[in-house]
Amino acid sequence: MKLHLSLTVAILASLIQYSKQQCIADMVFMIDSSINTVDNVYNALDSFITRQPISSSEIRVGAVFFSDQVIGSIPISDNVDNLRRQLSNNRIPLGSRLRYSVGIRAANTLFNIENRFVPRVAVLVTSSQAEYESNLFDIVSQLKSSNIGGRSMTVYSLGVARNNLQNYNLNELNIIATGNAIQVSSSVNVRAEFERIASTVCSNNVVTTAPVCSDFDLQNGVGYKANPKDCKRFIQCEKEAFSTNIIYNDMACNDGLFWNQELKNCVHFPGSDCYRGECDGTTYLYGSVKCGAYFNCTNGVVNSGCCPESAPEFDSVTKKCIVSSNCIFQCTLNNKISYAACQETFKIYRMPNDVIDPCRYEVHEGEGLTKSVKVMHCAAGTNFNPSKCDCSIRNKDPCTGSTPVNPCSEDFYLNFTDDRILDNSVSKAWIRNEGPVSVSGERATFDGTTRLAVLRYSNIDFVLPLAIKVKFRETSSQSNMAVLYTPSVYITAGNGRVTIGVETVIGGYNSSAATVGTNQWKEVVLYYDGTTLSGVVRSLDFNGFNIISSTPIPTKTVSFDDTVKKIQTADGALQIGSLIGGNYPAFVGDIDEVKLWKGCQVVRRPEDF
CATH class of the missing domain: 3.40.50.410 (von Willebrand factor, type A domain)
Known part of the structure; x- marks a missing residue:
């Protein structure tokens, strides 16, 4: 097979207007x-x-x-x-x-x-x-x-x-x-x-701009839309680094799930854009990526199934299990689903406090030196079903009702250990280095043309309270440089002043405070609990190790009736340094550490982060 941008390029080749090479x-x-x-x-x-x-x-x-x-x-x-x-x-x-x-x-x-x-x-x-x-x-x-x-x-x-x-x-x-x-x-x-x-x-590896994706699909350089030819797939649109070109990537939903454009997520068949009532009051079968497995949708409820050993392959055309020597996938016993094998791969997820998180599950892959365990999220509106090894329980235990993993552990933690750009939190988010950003002495240097992008925070629900802490020093006297930015949350600094801000469902709010100036290390904490925005800025010593002084960032009241005002969900990566689609100048300076907490109910003041 020839390497190309997967299925979408072939499907939408007639729409391509521009292409370039990217390695x-x-x-x-x-x-x-x-x-x-x-x-x-x-x-x-x-x-x-x-x-x-x-x-x-x-x-x-x-x-x-x-x-x-x-x-x-x-x-x-x-x-x-x-x-x-x-x-x-x-x-x-x-x-x-x-x-x-x-x-x-x-x-x-x-x-x-x-x-x-x-x-x-x-x-x-x-x-x-x-x-x-x-x-x-x-x-x-x-x-x-x-x-x-x-x-x-x-x-x-x-x-x-x-x-x-x-x-x-x-x-x-x-x-x-x-x-x-x-x-x-x-x-x-x-x-x-x-x-x-x-x-x-x-x-x-062709990068394209085309009507497949346009600026209307993007916020802060990232967007998602349906694949017009396949409901099991979707298209991620993103701005090419420091360019007006738009890249689109064809992606697949997890096995058995279909795209929902309104939710911008992969869901079970009845909740997808391509559902036309196929299992309303009846049964509809569709195939899995595993040759011997299938999905059974009956009265809008989806369950997984496995073919028997006597007919081990599911035929997506006839929607029957057929005799075949081509399928090596085995998951049945006496014509009934056997869950023992799948339970070795898919397991319930227990948090450190031994409480089960119903909205996540573990995937155990590989053997020996390649063995790994990944924590995966179920689709919106579903819980993990340990008896069937899938996310087939609907609307039972909402994710927001589960106890967080170690309430105050970081959801994102970047500290450039060993001069590597890695998320050291349990999330292990992929960080894209564009420019690239140089790292030395376990600190990253940004020159106004480089940035780090974390696509995990595009279209995300920031569970409240939200806290972000960044340790940095600017080496330019430019004002309001974007140290950290998403379309919904940002921290800017420069010329002796820092500003923190959030975009909520009822509007934008920000607050600022004076701080030490150019070439001096500082630490800024943004804290938003749904009713007030607050923060603190700390002046650090020459090496950036010890706190010299601490100044509160004035509290900004967002909700006057004590009802929680959520942060606006938006299609845009978390960007550290130079921006795509932002309103602030690019950051010039060094960053030592970035931490982000979601849903921390134990620590309730910015001073405590």
């Missing part, structure tokens, strides 16, 4: 450990990592090492030094037996752990004859299309000659790579092929 992808190298020239392959990958532009906004790299089992892995990362260190630690003994499906499954797991909405490219490097797998094509096809997050996996395969002899099976490599099989005459040429594949990724 961004996650690449996983699947190294056959039975290669007797494995050192040369490792050296090629090491050289590729050092020569290729690798960052969170460009190509990121991971690797798996396998024979007939996974021997080692390197999680996908943009940290070059860490990648090289782990690569050195994984120079493993040669294996003997080889199964290609093992490597592809392991690569698929690494992609799904990261769950980024970028092209996913797997590169198999082999010099050996693998064990025969009769269902290899079916396994590979299913894995290529089963990635979480709406991105399929593109596979390249490199057959490396050994002593000028072809020991691999070219037909199998073509099955795996679907036309992307490459024959390499010697392992010394492998690095050049890695770079050629990366170049192909860059040239085929």
